[in-house]
Amino acid sequence: GLGAPVVVHPGAACVARRWPVSRWHTVVAALAASHRVVVTGTQAEASLCHEVVAGTNSAEDVCGRLSPRDLAQLVARARLLLCGDTGVAHLATALGTPSVLLFGPTPPSAWGPSIDQQLHQVLWHPEVTASGDPHADQVDPRLLAITTEEVLTAAEGMLTTAHCPPAGG
Template identity: 40%
Template structure:
């Protein structure tokens, strides 16, 4: 169907990972696939099966703390896209994002066919203006857009998340011994379970005989050190010590992961590791829960659910602070048993 397809998702790593099934559908009918993503999504884009090349653009209309519009950088992007010779562009977005600024740039670059999901009237910017309910998972949303443009998953592709595994064989933190991953960091503060609760969870896991790998990005070293606590052989502080590909291997080797609604939850789904999701209901679980992997959603029902707040305005952050370490421990051990039974 397509010689060279350009697929686009301009926000974070988790968002990029969730486009994986739709991108595989595009790749199945294309000779080449280039992905345009934001700087926070680059490492994830490089792991997606079906992607042949990655181009990075820091779009000033996407981030919560956006960069200023840089005229030269933007025109340089237009020139680079023009040089690709892509004959089709698929712009993936979440329900609250507009595809039209990027559609304008891609039209300037000469991409002859563009498809996107758009509430706003696109004029001549889109060839396919797709519409879909907001109450669907992000994976379903992107697959629906791809299908509207004529792309379907090939036979035998279940539509689960997947990543390439270039770091396969990366040393696991405890060798062959079983362990759990605890990932305390999140990209949005309102989605964070308190660090003290994470530290309590690590202690309870150790008391129950588990080894624990505490993971985090380079900017989260202070957080992971606090959660890991005093140095001990049962706990490995991996904060800032892994690439995303290496983190995938650490998660893949774990019995389960405890994590908020953030990128590593979707990375875990991509490698098949059960997820205990400390899921702040600031956004609906129907859109963002771990996709097609055993998981548990832990939170407290609150009247302000769906607020989309980046910082919780309610004293005490009740939707997550009410979740106890004991509840998380119980869910981890239940899902770890499920994984063990499946593996057996």
């Protein structure tokens, strides 16, 4: 239906912070089976977004078609945002939109959400040895340690509890 969407923003400015396209595709395909999924990104990320939604039938690709204001409105309406350590994550934090955030190489203590912790699930593998260089030309090993299962489990958990107030809160 045309209910509040799950927004997936697969891109990031630097390769070090970009989770593999094939994994985003798996996540989007799984979520699109039971949720309205909208994939966002910049014009430069159009081919990346196209790959992410390819063959998923129902996932919408609005890559490069949203103004910053439209993107903010979409994130504000979203049931959930899934993305890496990138600008849209801060938007979700500011707007109080639940999110699943994939971190690596930079620790979430540096750039992760610092408010409304119950709304944001940060996936991060500090036990994995990595350079921690956010500008590296290869995907950070800590980011690669995050599995599609981990992301889907976090997303489904957020989607089933997102509308409830935190326990004891």
